[in-house]
Amino acid sequence: MSGHPSVVAMTANSLLQVILVILGGPLLLGLMRKVRCRMEGRAGPPIRQPLLDLRKLARRERTRPEESSWIFPLAPVVLAATILVVAAIAPMLTTRPAFGWAADLFAVVFLFLLGSVFLALGALDTGTAFGGMGASRAMTIGALTEPALLVAILALSVPARTSNLPAIISQSLDHPAWLATPQRVLALVAFVIVIIAESGRLPVDNPATHLELTMIHEAMVLEYGGPDLALVKLAESMRLVVLFTLLANLFIPWGIAGAPGPSHLALSVVATAGKVAFLGIAMAAFEVTVAKLRLFRVPELLAGAFVLAVLAVVSALVVA
């Protein structure tokens, strides 16, 4: 039956999305690290190095702080699970994933937020100074990034008149004129700033250092080790892939499979991987050129992203 893929095919699509996200996360990090090293004149580790690191961590013994409760081991699991759910339901390879009706804008942002909140709770649960400091900083930033993410995508949902992500993407495929409007540019800028903040990259946070004055994400995961740390690292890299894919598909939707069938899907895998790799290389190149912002300037940047997103929604409403 053409036009309506079978349940089996849709489930296969979603499984493929999940597997590609799990593998693609560490590989994307490896690629970004490689690009950075090359631009700084170093050879850099091989691209598959993060995967090897994860294997090494996963084989180690599980440790936990003495005073911690059940929240501590639960936090990485919840973080990884929420991102896997997003990876399964979001329109990453096809505009018709299984449970695509559930890939509502609000649901997806809520899932991202749930993961971050649990990671912050896990950090607080350790009872160490660094954990509390990291959690407080992460929540300060999260309080501005999550609304900005929500409002930026809301600007895209105004012309489509739906908050369902697959529907937004398939409608923008049908109306190429929507792709070059001012509100989309504003939403794009806001979205990019949000991704930088969400994934804890420069200039908001520096994933390569453990400097107590500035670290945000690393301070939260300081107490994790072994398989738990592997899960946190894997989840963070998967979050980056999911956000990049959403960015690519929402703003440059060409290449995503709009129709069922293995040939469309194969093409979509190649196109999406290409788009995500391009975004990763661009972000790594950007990171080489910027310095980290002072921690007190970060809320300014994020509030700016939020206002840009609001402007995008307002102009979308005005034009509509």
Add this chain to the structure above:
Amino acid sequence: MSGSSYSSALTLAAGAVLVSAVATVWLASIRSVIQVVAVQGIALGAVAMILGAHRSDPGLLAAAVVVLVVKGTVIPLLLGRASGGNTGSRESRPLVNVPASLVASAALIMVALVTGRGVGTLVGSTAGALVPMGLATLLIGFFVLVARRRPTFQIVGLLMVDNGIALTAFLCTAGFPFLIELGVSFDILLGVVVLMVFSQRLRIEFGDVDIDELQELHD
């Protein structure tokens, strides 16, 4: 000019006016704020130009030229010159901090959208739909006027209020008649010159122009 490219060009120009108003709230260095004022003046001139070309109204086109010259060139140059050597200085202690100001301007934009939509539907067409952007620029201008301490920023706020009024007027009607636009532009120009001279004198007299530091009047 075809219908859709007219409306998207008009949206882009009006959007640029509003985005530069938000940029003023965001930025702290005087030099970049003066550049933003120039961008806003040019965008406002572009709005008048696009409307004039669409309605084939020579008066509006002449008003556009006046706006481009006065608000896009002369006033930014004057502001840059009057701030003298210290264009690199920053607004260090605004009354409302930057993140809160940005969130407040988001709220002001929403207020403008809610209140301006009625006017917009009354006017109709693309231009009418953009009226909330003019009102938002006006409100953000008032906010800058209130929330900043440095005189340069307060003058910029005043300019922004005027730009907001001008944008709303251009969009609502066919703009002011040319002579009135000319008069208003030169009024503003004169106001800016007087304010700059005044703040210059204050700085020479007291070494600083922070208005909160002026606690008593001298003879």
